[in-house]
Amino acid sequence: MNTITNLAFATGLLASAAEGQTLNFDGATTGVAPPGWTATKTGSGAPKWTVEKDDSAPSKPNVLKQSGEASYPVCLKNDSSLKDGFVEVKFKPISGKVDQAGGIVWRAKDADNYYIARANALEDNVTIYHVVNGRRTEKKRTAMKVASNAWHRLRVDFSGEHFTVTCDGTKAIEWDDKTFSEAGMVGVWTKADSVTLFDDFSCGAK
Numbered sequence: 001m002n003t004i005t006n007l008a009f010a011t012g013l014l015a016s017a018a019e020g021q022t023l024n025f026d027g028a029t030t031g032v033a034p035p036g037w038t039a040t041k042t043g044s045g046a047p048k049w050t051v052e053k054d055d056s057a058p059s060k061p062n063v064l065k066q067s068g069e070a071s072y073p074v075c076l077k078n079d080s081s082l083k084d085g086f087v088e089v090k091f092k093p094i095s096g097k098v099d100q101a102g103g104i105v106w107r108a109k110d111a112d113n114y115y116i117a118r119a120n121a122l123e124d125n126v127t128i129y130h131v132v133n134g135r136r137t138e139k140k141r142t143a144m145k146v147a148s149n150a151w152h153r154l155r156v157d158f159s160g161e162h163f164t165v166t167c168d169g170t171k172a173i174e175w176d177d178k179t180f181s182e183a184g185m186v187g188v189w190t191k192a193d194s195v196t197l198f199d200d201f202s203c204g205a206k
Helices: 003-011
Strands: 013-016 020-023 037-046 049-053 062-066 069-077 085-095 101-110 113-120 125-132 135-143 152-159 162-167 170-176 185-189 195-205
Touching: 062 069, 069 101, 085 101, 085 185, 101 152, 101 195, 113 152, 113 162, 113 185, 125 162, 125 170, 135 170, 185 195
Parallel strands: none
Antiparallel strands: 013 020, 020 195, 037 069, 049 062, 062 195, 069 185, 085 152, 085 195, 101 113, 101 185, 113 125, 125 135, 152 162, 162 170
8 A cells, every 4th residue: 555545544535536535534533623624613602523433424433523512613624725616525413402504615715704505404404605704694595304313415516606505415406606706615514503423525626
Protein backbone atom coordinates (compact mmCIF):
# COMPACT_ATOMS: atom_id res chain seq x y z
CA MET A 1 0.00 0.00 0.00
CA ASN A 2 1.58 3.32 -1.02
CA THR A 3 1.91 6.44 1.14
CA ILE A 4 -1.11 8.18 -0.38
CA THR A 5 -3.31 5.12 0.14
CA ASN A 6 -2.08 4.76 3.71
CA LEU A 7 -2.93 8.40 4.40
CA ALA A 8 -6.39 8.00 2.88
CA PHE A 9 -7.20 5.05 5.11
CA ALA A 10 -5.74 6.76 8.18
CA THR A 11 -8.00 9.78 7.77
CA GLY A 12 -11.06 7.89 6.57
CA LEU A 13 -10.94 9.56 3.16
CA LEU A 14 -11.53 7.47 0.06
CA ALA A 15 -11.04 9.17 -3.30
CA SER A 16 -12.69 8.43 -6.64
CA ALA A 17 -12.17 10.46 -9.80
CA ALA A 18 -15.72 9.80 -10.95
CA GLU A 19 -17.50 10.37 -7.66
CA GLY A 20 -15.27 12.94 -5.97
CA GLN A 21 -14.23 12.29 -2.38
CA THR A 22 -16.02 10.32 0.31
CA LEU A 23 -15.11 10.87 3.95
CA ASN A 24 -16.32 8.37 6.54
CA PHE A 25 -14.38 9.55 9.65
CA ASP A 26 -13.26 6.00 10.44
CA GLY A 27 -9.58 6.80 10.90
CA ALA A 28 -10.15 9.90 13.03
CA THR A 29 -9.70 10.09 16.81
CA THR A 30 -12.98 9.78 18.69
CA GLY A 31 -14.16 12.37 21.20
CA VAL A 32 -12.83 15.37 19.28
CA ALA A 33 -13.63 17.24 16.07
CA PRO A 34 -12.25 15.65 12.88
CA PRO A 35 -8.92 16.96 11.57
CA GLY A 36 -9.16 19.18 8.52
CA TRP A 37 -12.56 20.57 9.49
CA THR A 38 -13.61 23.80 11.22
CA ALA A 39 -16.18 22.91 13.89
CA THR A 40 -18.06 26.14 14.44
CA LYS A 41 -21.49 27.80 14.37
CA THR A 42 -23.56 30.58 12.90
CA GLY A 43 -25.03 32.77 15.62
CA SER A 44 -24.81 32.03 19.33
CA GLY A 45 -24.50 28.92 21.48
CA ALA A 46 -22.10 26.05 22.08
CA PRO A 47 -22.01 23.42 19.32
CA LYS A 48 -20.24 20.13 20.00
CA TRP A 49 -18.82 18.41 16.93
CA THR A 50 -17.05 15.11 17.70
CA VAL A 51 -16.14 11.89 15.97
CA GLU A 52 -17.84 9.00 17.76
CA LYS A 53 -18.19 5.25 17.39
CA ASP A 54 -21.71 4.22 16.39
CA ASP A 55 -22.87 0.69 15.64
CA SER A 56 -25.50 1.96 13.19
CA ALA A 57 -22.97 3.80 11.01
CA PRO A 58 -23.34 3.12 7.28
CA SER A 59 -19.52 2.92 7.19
CA LYS A 60 -18.48 1.44 10.52
CA PRO A 61 -17.22 2.25 13.03
CA ASN A 62 -17.23 6.06 13.23
CA VAL A 63 -19.58 8.96 12.57
CA LEU A 64 -19.44 12.72 12.98
CA LYS A 65 -21.83 13.77 15.76
CA GLN A 66 -23.27 17.15 16.68
CA SER A 67 -24.60 17.10 20.25
CA GLY A 68 -24.33 20.69 21.47
CA GLU A 69 -26.83 23.54 21.26
CA ALA A 70 -26.38 26.62 19.09
CA SER A 71 -28.31 28.74 16.64
CA TYR A 72 -26.84 26.84 13.68
CA PRO A 73 -23.93 24.44 14.28
CA VAL A 74 -21.73 24.27 11.18
CA CYS A 75 -18.74 22.05 10.36
CA LEU A 76 -16.78 23.15 7.28
CA LYS A 77 -14.22 21.13 5.31
CA ASN A 78 -11.15 23.34 5.30
CA ASP A 79 -9.52 22.31 2.03
CA SER A 80 -12.70 22.39 -0.05
CA SER A 81 -13.37 24.94 -2.77
CA LEU A 82 -16.21 24.14 -5.16
CA LYS A 83 -18.05 26.40 -7.56
CA ASP A 84 -19.98 23.80 -9.58
CA GLY A 85 -20.38 20.25 -8.33
CA PHE A 86 -22.18 18.24 -5.69
CA VAL A 87 -22.25 17.61 -1.96
CA GLU A 88 -23.84 14.56 -0.38
CA VAL A 89 -24.05 13.12 3.14
CA LYS A 90 -25.82 10.40 5.07
CA PHE A 91 -27.36 11.72 8.28
CA LYS A 92 -29.38 10.36 11.19
CA PRO A 93 -31.48 12.72 13.35
CA ILE A 94 -31.38 11.34 16.89
CA SER A 95 -33.19 13.84 19.10
CA GLY A 96 -34.14 17.47 19.68
CA LYS A 97 -37.21 19.22 21.06
CA VAL A 98 -36.75 22.37 18.98
CA ASP A 99 -35.32 20.75 15.86
CA GLN A 100 -34.08 17.43 14.46
CA ALA A 101 -32.21 18.61 11.41
CA GLY A 102 -29.43 17.46 9.13
CA GLY A 103 -28.05 19.68 6.41
CA ILE A 104 -25.33 20.27 3.84
CA VAL A 105 -23.54 23.52 3.08
CA TRP A 106 -21.97 24.70 -0.18
CA ARG A 107 -20.19 27.78 -1.56
CA ALA A 108 -19.42 28.88 1.99
CA LYS A 109 -17.24 31.95 2.40
CA ASP A 110 -17.21 31.45 6.15
CA ALA A 111 -19.57 30.42 8.97
CA ASP A 112 -21.84 33.41 8.25
CA ASN A 113 -22.19 33.23 4.47
CA TYR A 114 -23.27 30.09 2.60
CA TYR A 115 -26.07 28.06 1.00
CA ILE A 116 -27.75 25.36 3.05
CA ALA A 117 -30.15 22.51 2.25
CA ARG A 118 -31.60 20.71 5.22
CA ALA A 119 -34.06 17.94 6.08
CA ASN A 120 -36.05 18.07 9.32
CA ALA A 121 -37.54 15.07 11.11
CA LEU A 122 -39.82 17.16 13.35
CA GLU A 123 -41.32 19.05 10.42
CA ASP A 124 -41.11 16.34 7.73
CA ASN A 125 -39.75 18.66 5.07
CA VAL A 126 -36.69 19.61 3.04
CA THR A 127 -35.77 23.28 2.75
CA ILE A 128 -33.17 25.37 0.94
CA TYR A 129 -31.82 28.64 2.38
CA HIS A 130 -29.03 31.10 2.05
CA VAL A 131 -27.23 32.62 5.02
CA VAL A 132 -25.92 36.15 4.47
CA ASN A 133 -23.96 37.89 7.22
CA GLY A 134 -25.30 35.35 9.70
CA ARG A 135 -28.95 35.76 8.74
CA ARG A 136 -30.78 32.73 7.35
CA THR A 137 -33.47 33.26 4.70
CA GLU A 138 -35.74 30.45 3.47
CA LYS A 139 -36.01 30.09 -0.30
CA LYS A 140 -38.16 27.03 -0.88
CA ARG A 141 -39.48 24.01 1.02
CA THR A 142 -41.04 20.67 0.13
CA ALA A 143 -43.03 18.34 2.38
CA MET A 144 -41.24 14.99 2.65
CA LYS A 145 -41.15 12.26 5.29
CA VAL A 146 -37.93 12.38 7.32
CA ALA A 147 -37.94 9.74 10.06
CA SER A 148 -36.14 10.16 13.38
CA ASN A 149 -33.52 7.59 14.35
CA ALA A 150 -33.07 6.49 10.75
CA TRP A 151 -30.32 7.14 8.22
CA HIS A 152 -31.15 9.37 5.25
CA ARG A 153 -29.19 10.58 2.24
CA LEU A 154 -29.20 14.28 1.38
CA ARG A 155 -27.57 15.68 -1.76
CA VAL A 156 -27.34 18.95 -3.64
CA ASP A 157 -26.09 19.40 -7.20
CA PHE A 158 -25.15 22.95 -8.08
CA SER A 159 -24.13 24.53 -11.37
CA GLY A 160 -24.10 28.27 -11.91
CA GLU A 161 -27.21 29.63 -10.23
CA HIS A 162 -29.20 26.38 -10.47
CA PHE A 163 -29.49 23.98 -7.51
CA THR A 164 -31.16 20.56 -7.23
CA VAL A 165 -31.73 19.00 -3.80
CA THR A 166 -32.54 15.32 -3.40
CA CYS A 167 -33.39 13.36 -0.26
CA ASP A 168 -33.22 9.56 -0.16
CA GLY A 169 -32.94 9.55 -3.93
CA THR A 170 -36.09 11.63 -4.53
CA LYS A 171 -35.88 15.11 -6.01
CA ALA A 172 -37.12 17.56 -3.38
CA ILE A 173 -36.25 21.06 -4.62
CA GLU A 174 -35.01 22.90 -7.67
CA TRP A 175 -34.03 26.51 -7.16
CA ASP A 176 -32.15 29.33 -8.87
CA ASP A 177 -30.18 31.93 -6.95
CA LYS A 178 -27.13 34.10 -7.62
CA THR A 179 -26.25 35.35 -4.11
CA PHE A 180 -23.03 33.33 -3.96
CA SER A 181 -21.52 32.73 -7.40
CA GLU A 182 -17.90 31.97 -6.50
CA ALA A 183 -16.29 28.75 -5.28
CA GLY A 184 -16.52 28.10 -1.56
CA MET A 185 -16.24 25.51 1.17
CA VAL A 186 -18.64 22.63 1.75
CA GLY A 187 -19.75 21.07 5.01
CA VAL A 188 -22.56 19.88 7.26
CA TRP A 189 -25.07 21.71 9.43
CA THR A 190 -27.70 21.34 12.14
CA LYS A 191 -29.97 23.66 14.08
CA ALA A 192 -30.68 24.46 17.73
CA ASP A 193 -30.76 21.34 19.94
CA SER A 194 -30.55 18.79 17.12
CA VAL A 195 -28.47 15.75 17.97
CA THR A 196 -27.49 14.46 14.55
CA LEU A 197 -25.04 11.89 13.17
CA PHE A 198 -23.26 12.22 9.81
CA ASP A 199 -21.37 9.66 7.74
CA ASP A 200 -20.14 9.11 4.17
CA PHE A 201 -19.74 12.79 3.34
CA SER A 202 -18.88 13.22 -0.33
CA CYS A 203 -18.23 16.13 -2.65
CA GLY A 204 -16.84 16.71 -6.11
CA ALA A 205 -16.53 19.16 -8.96
CA LYS A 206 -18.48 18.95 -12.21
